[in-house]
Amino acid sequence: MSVAQETPVTTKQTPPSPPRRNGRWAGYTHLLAARMLELKREPEVVFWVFVFPLLLALGLGIAFRNKPADATRVAVVSGDDAQHVVSLLQSSPGHTAIHAVIVDVAAAKNGLRLGKYDLIIEPPRDGQVVYDFDPARPESVLSRDEVDQALQSALGRKDVIVAHSAASSEPGSRYIDFLIPGLLGMNLMNSGMWGIGFALVDMRQRKLLKRFVGTPMRRGDFLLAIMTSRLLLMVIEIGLLLVFGVIFFHMRVLGSVFSIALLGGLGSLTFGGVGLLTASRAQKIESISGLINLVMMPMWIFSGVFFSYERFPAAIHPLIKALPLTALNDALRASILEGTPLLQQWPRLLILGLCGGISFVLALKWFRWT
Amino acid sequence: MSAAIQCRDLRKTYDGKVEAVRGLNLEVLTGECFGLLGPNGAGKTTTIEILEGLLAPTSGEVSILGHSWRDDEREMREWLGISLQETRLSEKLTVRETIELFASFYREPRSSDEVLEQLQLTEKADSWVGKLSGGQRQRLAVATALVCNPKILFLDEPTTGLDPQSRRQLWDIIRAFQRDGGTVMLTTHYMDEAERLCDRLAIVDHGQVIAEGSPADLIERLGGHHVVEFAVSGTSADGKSDGAALQAWKGLPSVESVREDDGMVALNVKQPHLTIPALLDAIHQQGTQLQHLTTRQASLEDVFVRLTGRHLRED
Numbered sequence: 001m002s003v004a005q006e007t008p009v010t011t012k013q014t015p016p017s018p019p020r021r022n023g024r025w026a027g028y029t030h031l032l033a034a035r036m037l038e039l040k041r042e043p044e045v046v047f048w049v050f051v052f053p054l055l056l057a058l059g060l061g062i063a064f065r066n067k068p069a070d071a072t073r074v075a076v077v078s079g080d081d082a083q084h085v086v087s088l089l090q091s092s093p094g095h096t097a098i099h100a101v102i103v104d105v106a107a108a109k110n111g112l113r114l115g116k117y118d119l120i121i122e123p124p125r126d127g128q129v130v131y132d133f134d135p136a137r138p139e140s141v142l143s144r145d146e147v148d149q150a151l152q153s154a155l156g157r158k159d160v161i162v163a164h165s166a167a168s169s170e171p172g173s174r175y176i177d178f179l180i181p182g183l184l185g186m187n188l189m190n191s192g193m194w195g196i197g198f199a200l201v202d203m204r205q206r207k208l209l210k211r212f213v214g215t216p217m218r219r220g221d222f223l224l225a226i227m228t229s230r231l232l233l234m235v236i237e238i239g240l241l242l243v244f245g246v247i248f249f250h251m252r253v254l255g256s257v258f259s260i261a262l263l264g265g266l267g268s269l270t271f272g273g274v275g276l277l278t279a280s281r282a283q284k285i286e287s288i289s290g291l292i293n294l295v296m297m298p299m300w301i302f303s304g305v306f307f308s309y310e311r312f313p314a315a316i317h318p319l320i321k322a323l324p325l326t327a328l329n330d331a332l333r334a335s336i337l338e339g340t341p342l343l344q345q346w347p348r349l350l351i352l353g354l355c356g357g358i359s360f361v362l363a364l365k366w367f368r369w370t
Numbered sequence: 371m372s373a374a375i376q377c378r379d380l381r382k383t384y385d386g387k388v389e390a391v392r393g394l395n396l397e398v399l400t401g402e403c404f405g406l407l408g409p410n411g412a413g414k415t416t417t418i419e420i421l422e423g424l425l426a427p428t429s430g431e432v433s434i435l436g437h438s439w440r441d442d443e444r445e446m447r448e449w450l451g452i453s454l455q456e457t458r459l460s461e462k463l464t465v466r467e468t469i470e471l472f473a474s475f476y477r478e479p480r481s482s483d484e485v486l487e488q489l490q491l492t493e494k495a496d497s498w499v500g501k502l503s504g505g506q507r508q509r510l511a512v513a514t515a516l517v518c519n520p521k522i523l524f525l526d527e528p529t530t531g532l533d534p535q536s537r538r539q540l541w542d543i544i545r546a547f548q549r550d551g552g553t554v555m556l557t558t559h560y561m562d563e564a565e566r567l568c569d570r571l572a573i574v575d576h577g578q579v580i581a582e583g584s585p586a587d588l589i590e591r592l593g594g595h596h597v598v599e600f601a602v603s604g605t606s607a608d609g610k611s612d613g614a615a616l617q618a619w620k621g622l623p624s625v626e627s628v629r630e631d632d633g634m635v636a637l638n639v640k641q642p643h644l645t646i647p648a649l650l651d652a653i654h655q656q657g658t659q660l661q662h663l664t665t666r667q668a669s670l671e672d673v674f675v676r677l678t679g680r681h682l683r684e685d
């Protein structure tokens with residue numbers, strides 16, 4: 001064999017450099033730095049974590065701003081008296097918010113079904129008007145009363161009491177004010193579940209976790225670094241969305257920055273724990289994607305991100321309130337919109353803490369590194 | 371010399387069904403380069419990961435430099451450099467960042483620059499891992515193993531998929547490590563790699579060591595010294611000569627064993643200059659025609675085929 005004759009490509013001219021010593025936290029700081037660099041270099045992460053929530057807030061905020069949609073849209077079925085009904089509605093005092101059009105029966109029915117009209121008026125026959133509305137749609141129900149009022153008063157009915165109403169579109173009580181804390185909560189959940197759950201399974205599938213375990217790396221430091229990176233991102237996520245709300249929608253933030261940051265941190269850790277638990281055994285990114293969606297789905301629906309959970313039957317409210325995202329959203333809304341002190345919100349904080357803590361402990365027990 | 375790696379009666383059964391390793395004994399001496407050679411699914415990766423303490427054996431004992439994984443895991447990790455069969459390092463980190471990351475886990479790592487230079491990655495130090503070629507990635511994997519200044523280097527198929535030149539470079543790196551006193555344990559299914567790189571090797575099949583020794587020794591003992599391969603026109607159409615005809619060749623002088631291989635007859639021969647004239651005579655007497663005749667030095671491949679009746683790589 002000719003092993004000895006081969007000249008090695010690498011010759012060691014440089015004397016070995018004096019060994020350097022790593023401190024206790026060298027592994028942790030390097031893991032954290034590596035994680036942050038990776039996130040920064042991943043355009044998808046930047047989009048989904050930072051840009052997407054802003055776009056969502058912008059879109060929904062504009063769609064529901066000043067709600068011109070509040071004008072009641074009424075279809076009057078064409079017939080002899082149709083024009084009369086329309087002019088009555090228009091002449092009715094204080095009811096300019098009724099927008100009436102004359103269409104045929106089929107178009108009216110179809111429009112009601114599609115949500116184009118809130119109410120159908122069939123013109124009076126034998127002195128009777130028929131309102132056709134959808135009792136399942138709140139705006140349709142409202143519209144029935146409003147139109148009835150307008151018609152009655154236009155025909156001479158007198159109010160028995162003088163009532164003034166104040167329209168409330170002050171910052172703090174508009175849809176966008178409701179929405180932004182909900183988006184914050186949802187974003188913290190999303191990035192906790194994907195940023196930790198998905199990332200870990202990805203590393204497991206790539207055998208990177210196994211490779212790390214083959215070094216003296218402290219496993220606790222590894223998890224700690226992942227959690228820290230989550231907290232750092234959280235600060236940026238919350239900051240961006242709040243600043244955006246304040247600048248574009250003149251949102252008023254009543255709670256202190258400190259309490260909001262604390263809530264954000266708690267929320268991040270809670271969903272980090274849930275993400276860790278979800279990821280504790282899955283081997284394939286396909287299965288973790290399914291699991292994550294399964295865990296998040298009920299909270300998307302019930303936890304009051306886009307609309308209040310008060311609309312669900314009261315019987316299931318206790319269940320809804322036990323969901324961590326509900327607790328987080330409620331706490332964020334109370335802190336941001338009303339300035340409620342955190343101490344008064346201890347039941348919500350307890351739910352978050354318990355949920356995160358239990359997940360964490362179970363995750364550490366079940367976690368597979370290989 | 372003392373034993374760097376020892377294992378006794380190692381067994382691993384996956385999910386209670388797949389017996390990947392069935393009673394394996396190994397002893398690797400300090401300063402040795404030891405190879406596990408075997409076909410796909412032989413249990414090489416399972417064995418090496420058990421030795422690395424990454425997989426728990428179903429039963430059996432492992433000792434690394436006299437320590438066991440049960441008692442001294444953290445300390446032992448400081449001594450081992452590992453490269454797994456397939457690790458996909460983070461694509462969005464640079465080569466240097468990756469090496470620095472691994473270095474940060476050890477108490478006294480080597481300088482990253484030195485390792486970069488040794489593995490000829492200096493030029494690529496600031497490229498993202500995702501932009502490296504297969505060979506460069508493989509070298510980076512070895513770099514992450516070498517940066518800790520290990521006493522023992524575990525490499526699972528370090529050169530699979532590399533072009534000949536990259537393989538040779540990696541061999542040199544492994545030899546340099548060994549020259550400095552390191553112990554190497556590697557798996558491969560390349561015969562030439564095992565033959566040139568390893569001081570000793572174990573041929574593994576179905577989770578068992580079927581032969582062990584230095585490459586030269588194994589060839590000497592089991593391969594015969596030379597192989598004479600030939601085909602005659604009388605060979606039946608389906609390419610299989612019948613057993614009796616095959617065994618007839620065994621009577622030729624200096625022949626140690628006979629086998630049928632891919633339509634040819636292969637003789638393990640001690641002294642070809644005695645066998646070949648006799649072979650030609652025999653063919654002449656049979657009245658058949660010689661179609662093909664080659665002779666070559668026996669290799670590990672012949673050892674493997676002799677032991678298992680199969681080729682190491684079916685390609």
Ligand SMILES: Nc1ncnc2c1ncn2[C@@H]1O[C@H](COP(=O)(O)OP(=O)(O)OP(=O)(O)O)[C@@H](O)[C@H]1O
Nearest residue numbers: 384388390408409410411412413414415416417559
């Ligand atoms: N996690 C696992 N679960 C179940 N069976 C497994 C697992 N890992 C390996 N095996 C089985 O164990 C046997 C040995 O596999 P192993 O990976 O050790 O082989 P190998 O010699 O490294 O093969 P290769 O040359 O292809 O890398 C194979 O039959 C394989 O299917």
Ligand SMILES: [Mg+2]
Nearest residue numbers: 414415416455
């Ligand atoms: Mg393998």
